[in-house]
Amino acid sequence: MKITKVEVIPLDMDLDEVFKGGTYQVASRPTIVTRVYLENGIVGETYGGDEFHTQSEIVDLIRDHLSALVIGDDCRDFARLWEKMFHVDVDLGNRGLHQLDMHPRGILMQAISCVDNAIWDARGKLFNTPVYKLLGGCKERVPVISIGGYYAKPGEDSLEKISAEVQSLLDAGIAGIKMKVGRATLEEDFERVRAARTTGGKDFVIAVDANQGWAPLDAVKFCVAMERENLGVRWMEEPIAWYDQTDGLMLLQQKTSIPITVGQGEISGRACRDLILKGGVNILNVDCTLCGGVTEWQRIADMARYMNVEMAHHEEPQIAIHLIAANPHSTYVEIFNNRTRDPLLWELPEDFPIIKDGYMEVPKGPGFGIKLREDVIERYRK
Ligand SMILES: [Mg+2]
Incomplete structure (x- = not known):
């Protein structure tokens, strides 16, 4: 069952108050909606993450690189798709996504998470079964x-x-x-x-x-x-x-x-x-x-x-x-x-x-x- 399209939508909203925890504060609620379309019309979708600083980089990585790795491939083979994304080789120019630094590693893993989670929703719909x-x-x-x-x-x-x-x-x-x-x-x-x-x-x-x-x-x-x-x-x-x-x-x-x-x-x-x-x-x-x-x-x-x-x-x-x-x-x-x-x-x-x-x-x-x-x-x- 082939994946035909991946859609990624960044969301953000300001909160009415600022919430303070042990070492941080929260003033907004960002997240990313990800959809995976299958050839039979099923759409897997979910949202996740609350990353503010690197949200646009995560979205770009999915749109420009990870999508191409899963489109045309079988949504049932989640472990193989995961390996393809995990070992993505991307040249983003100066220092790029070379995965030697913590910062791009975090962006990569959040981007993989978006796609992988949406694929799980699509697979659940394909098999008419809840993920759990x-x-x-x-x-x-x-x-x-x-x-x-x-x-x-x-x-x-x-x-x-x-x-x-x-x-x-x-x-x-x-x-x-x-x-x-x-x-x-x-x-x-x-x-x-x-x-x-x-x-x-x-x-x-x-x-x-x-x-x-x-x-x-x-x-x-x-x-x-x-x-x-x-x-x-x-x-x-x-x-x-x-x-x-x-x-x-x-x-x-x-x-x-x-x-x-x-x-x-x-x-x-x-x-x-x-x-x-x-x-x-x-x-x-x-x-x-x-x-x-x-x-x-x-x-x-x-x-x-x-x-x-x-x-x-x-x-x-x-x-x-x-x-x-x-x-x-x-x-x-x-x-x-x-x-x-x-x-x-x-x-x-x-x-x-x-x-x-x-x-x-x-x-x-x-x-x-x-x-x-x-x-x-x-x-x-x-
Ligand atoms: Mg905690």
């Missing part, structure tokens, strides 16, 4: 948490803000929160986690994400304190800066039994392998819009399983829900329950998956089972 069943189909619904706990704006009460957000998640039937830490003092952040536990009650899932905000010993202090108070934190995410992850995480793991999550900053399966082998990693949250798509994500998941590492997924629930549902050693799908943080999550799909009793239903339609709204794509097209 193509991958193995372990779960019909998956537990859902919300990314949140962004820092208070001037004038807001930090602890009241956390408590109100946790209550809103309980009211929405969401199982837990992945909250930001790493920007305030350790003491202030600790109080914020304690407030989340007090409001959430003992069964509410709390994960904390420092976005690489700490030195190793600060991460140790924070995790030891959370453990001493028995705050029941499900995992500690990206506690330590990227340049100190291997030895730093090993040091942390020797001092705490709180599971450590990393991986969203990695762009290759081999980097995930090295993290697991060298670092103190319990959960990988590698992102299929960054690491080379569903094809490579599942290979990483298979590797992690044999190394007793659980799988999470950084954001992107429109695809991640299928990956979490397809694997026995998976954790939670993540959404932004606050619609102002990610309006596209709620506006782009014609139907958003049902959330109830802490779980999100896996879409049962073919492919990713989520049809994108053309009017929304047109509104935010760059």
